[in-house]
Amino acid sequence: MMSNSERPTSPHMSVYRWPISMTLSILHRMTGVALAVGLVVYVAWLMAAAGGSNDYRQFVDLMQSPLGRIALVGWSLAFFFHLCNGVRHLFWDTGRGFEMSQVNASAWTVIVTSVVMTLLYWWLA
Secondary structure: OOOHHHOOOOOOOOOOOOOHHHHHHHHHHHHHHHHHHHHHHHHHHHHHHHHOHHHHHHHHHHHOOHHHHHHHHHHHHHHHHHHHHHHHHHHHHOOOOOOHHHHHHHHHHHHHHHHHHHHHHHHHO
16 A cells, blocks of 8 residues: 555656746746846936936946846847747737647747847847
8 A cells, every 4th residue: 555645746747748838938927027127227227328427337337247248138038039929929819829739839939039039139239
């Protein structure tokens, strides 16, 4: 007889497969939060610009630091991911793309497209 303490709780990580659509759903929410934080930084940029050349120079120096660059690249990736996944949802709103093969293909398309768009943006900038 097996006791209940030896049995894994359901769903157990060793038997549960995490679908890519769930991952993109979570990432869509996370990128929305990241973009909201980015909006606060955008307002700080506007305030620094309105505050004069010294304030603006300090803000630009902060954004040109390694941590500032990482944040800017992260926000641009979040923007492009959120945009591409939003377009994906617009197609779903029309009733298209619900076959599992289409769901998986569109998920990978969103990931690849958002990374390529981010790389292109920073390469052209």
